[in-house]
Amino acid sequence: MRLEINNVTKKFKHKTAVNHFSMVIEENECVGLIGPNGAGKSTLIQIIADILYADEGSIVLDGQNISKKKNQIGYLPQYPNFYSWMTAYDTLLFMGTLSGISKKQLHKDIPLILSKVGLSKEAQSKVGAFSGGMKQRLGIAQALLHKPTLIIMDEPVSALDPIGRREVLNLLKEIKSETTILLSTHILGDAEEICERFVVIKDGQKIEDATKEQLLHRNQESAIYLVLQKDDVDWLEKVAQLPYVKKVENYEEGFKIHVEQVQVDAYRLLQNAIDQKIAFTKFEIGVKESLEDTFLTLVVDV
Known part of the structure; x- marks a missing residue:
């Protein structure tokens, strides 16, 4: 898996949210996209996830335009939305069906994915009763359900309390050994704990791309x-x-x-x-x- 972001630009009226941004992510990397609030992180994440269209540039996954490879991408927004009256199991069944996965396969995979994210006991519980950390874990389950080669996460822990944050961070440590991850955050402690490489964005532009060791050594x-x-x-x-x-x-x-x-x-x-x-x-x-x-x-x- 190789993700290439080539000279991407996105404008909203008179504001340039992403400005000629380029980077490459290789297979099995865990990359932190870090920057202050308003830097353009969420806009770029949504362009990579093929939710927003870039005004200029291209996103290529394994040599093909990202729109042709959406089935290879798992996406976790900052605030995942679920139907509160659905159970965790039914939520994954519904979303998996929308993604074109057969019900036979879903009935086989859903118990496994719920176990992976620590929600086996809550499979038949309604999502409306879930804590923030539990909803985020269900969001990760939904993003992993179709076995993507790349998972994109937009501020996955910024809205959580300390317990919820720890739950999600521990989960991310487990899944990063199996899946390439692009993680957007402005919480540096989280990025430092999970990611090996960091891309810094400011005013929509890439200003740094380096490993943790390179960044620290450069400023030591x-x-x-x-x-x-x-x-x-x-x-x-x-x-x-x-x-x-x-x-x-x-x-x-x-x-x-x-x-x-x-x-x-x-x-x-x-x-x-x-x-x-x-x-x-x-x-x-x-x-x-x-x-x-x-x-x-x-x-x-x-």
């Missing part, structure tokens, strides 16, 4: 993080004048000292502090930036 700094006693803070004025120190700045409850070679310079700085009888309550070196820090660096205008 050679720095020393420390917390001092108040009586010793004046020492930092001397530290700022040291030849191997590039900058001293406030960081959380303490300070971040930017240096040239973190391992060597940390030893030199520590020795200097001992000579000056400086006391630390915290001294760390080479701490990586979080994915959230990296994301903010990319999308926030300075």
Whole structure:
């Protein structure tokens, strides 16, 4: 399976929601499409799912236009809609029939898919009584029912409480070993937990496409993080004048000292502090930036 998004543009009146966007997703990848609210994520997701039409560009799955491969795609909207009076089993039976799956096959597959998403005991319960997390799990079951090679999810956990979010995240961890996933979200912790690769979108444009390790490494700094006693803070004025120190700045409850070679310079700085009888309550070196820090660096205008 290979999904190609080629130079896609979508406009609504005077607003360009997606602007010449391109990317490729290979088989068995779990890709996070991340960006702030209003960045164009949902619009792009709906174009890929063939719900909206692009004004320019194309979406190709395994060499064919996406409209000819819809049976290979599972789609989970941010707020899946179900008939509240239907049971979970009947909901999947109804939607599977609409997708052209035979009832014989559905009666065989529905118990299996309900078990996969943890809803076996609720098979005959009405959807109207489901919690948000249960509805989202049923939505994932519906998206997986026809055995797609690609599943697309638009903010699958953003509207859930912590328990519902954990349920869905655990489920996504299980199914990503079997299915290629494109996950749209603005919750960085969720993306970091599930995805190996991240595509960052801002104002409808792709501004970054990298693995988690690449993003963190690119934004990792050679720095020393420390917390001092108040009586010793004046020492930092001397530290700022040291030849191997590039900058001293406030960081959380303490300070971040930017240096040239973190391992060597940390030893030199520590020795200097001992000579000056400086006391630390915290001294760390080479701490990586979080994915959230990296994301903010990319999308926030300075």
